[in-house]
Amino acid sequence: xxxxxxxxxxxxxxxxxxxxxxxxxxxxxxxxxxxxxxxxxxxxxxxxxxxxxxxxxxxxxxxxxxxxxxxxxxxxxxxxxxxxxxxxxxxxxxxxxxxxxxxxxxxxxxxxxxxxxxxxxxxxxxxxxxxxxxxxxxxxxxxxxxxxxxxxxxxxxxxxxxxxxxxxxxxxxxxxxxxxxxxxxxxxxxxxxxxxxxxxxxxxxxxxxxxxxxxxxxxxxxxxxxxxxxxxxxxxxxxxxxxxxxxxxxxxxxxxxxxxxxx
Numbered sequence: 001x002x003x004x005x006x007x008x009x010x011x012x013x014x015x016x017x018x019x020x021x022x023x024x025x026x027x028x029x030x031x032x033x034x035x036x037x038x039x040x041x042x043x044x045x046x047x048x049x050x051x052x053x054x055x056x057x058x059x060x061x062x063x064x065x066x067x068x069x070x071x072x073x074x075x076x077x078x079x080x081x082x083x084x085x086x087x088x089x090x091x092x093x094x095x096x097x098x099x100x101x102x103x104x105x106x107x108x109x110x111x112x113x114x115x116x117x118x119x120x121x122x123x124x125x126x127x128x129x130x131x132x133x134x135x136x137x138x139x140x141x142x143x144x145x146x147x148x149x150x151x152x153x154x155x156x157x158x159x160x161x162x163x164x165x166x167x168x169x170x171x172x173x174x175x176x177x178x179x180x181x182x183x184x185x186x187x188x189x190x191x192x193x194x195x196x197x198x199x200x201x202x203x204x205x206x207x208x209x210x211x212x213x214x215x216x217x218x219x220x221x222x223x224x225x226x227x228x229x230x231x232x233x234x235x236x237x238x239x240x241x242x243x244x245x246x247x248x249x250x251x252x253x254x255x256x257x258x259x260x261x262x263x
Contacts, residue, residue: 024048024148024155030140030166034132036090036117045151050144054118054132057147058087064152071150078142078167078174081124085143092117138166142175149182149189156188163193164200176203198241206231206240 026048033050043063044055060068068085076082093112100107121131122139132140145160164172183189195201201209209225225231225243235243 022153022155023157023159025159026050026145026148027161028141028144030137033140033144034135036092036119038092038094038115038117046144046147050140053144053147054087054120056151057085057120058118060147060151061085061087067150067152071146074146074150074178075122075139075143077178078146078171079139080170081126083123083125086121086123086129088119088121090117090119091115136166138168138171141166142171145175146178149179154189157190157192160191160193162195164195164197169199172197172200173203176200198245201241201244202239204240206235206243209240209244211244 028050030050032047033053035051035054037044037052037055039052039055039059044052044059046053046056057068060071072082072085075085091114093114095110095112097108098111100109119132121129122135122143123129145158145163148154148158163175167175179191183191206225210222211225211228212220212222214220225240226235231243
């Protein structure tokens with residue numbers, strides 16, 4: 001094959017991951033996020049699946065009070081009636097296996113160890129307090145996303161699947177509003193999310209939307225919605241979600257064999 005064209009090489013150099021700074025790809029699991037957690041690091045961070053959320057919140061509450069207060073205000077904006085996020089300590093039992101050797105034969109026995117972990121709950125304006133494992137999935141997922149975005153040294157690029165998961169329409173609107181406010185204050189912050197909801201897409205300008213489709217070989221292709229050949233015909237008087245539903249996936253490029261000059 002011939003050498004890589006200079007313009008392609010320049011593009012690769014310009015889009016190397018370090019150019020974006022820290023990148024977080026979140027695939028949040030509400031069950032992981034509501035568990036009592038044990039902090040092994042001096043500065044706990046929430047894992048990509050949301051594990052360790054309780055310890056991350058406890059650390060923020062004690063060591064980054066301003067960020068924790070802002071996080072609470074963010075969650076209150078998205079979930080109606082939130083008064084405060086409470087962090088608590090809880091004793092948990094961890095089981096490990098111990099190996100014994102008796103007459104040259106290995107024998108394993110369980111050993112239960114007691115440790116102190118972190119958990120959280122949310123107090124609401126009506127005085128009720130709901131523990132993490134009884135909160136709605138949407139509330140927990142929104143809290144996890146907002147925590148990642150408010151933690152000190154937060155990532156510059158956040159990738160998130162199904163941003164609307166578990167949230168009713170009003171909460172979806174308020175979440176997008178909260179994220180836009182963050183991005184106005186920090187222009188370097190980028191949030192890339194997926195959705196299957198045309199209603200959520202109505203909150204975005206068509207130029208912000210990318211559409212994915214599979215070709216016959218199940219390779220994914222991505223195109224801006226505004227580049228669809230029928231976009232000009234449909235764009236007037238049509239909301240973004242309707243455009244997406246009407247136009248469908250992007251045109252799939254035809255695969256061709258390389259010519260001899262390209263080899």
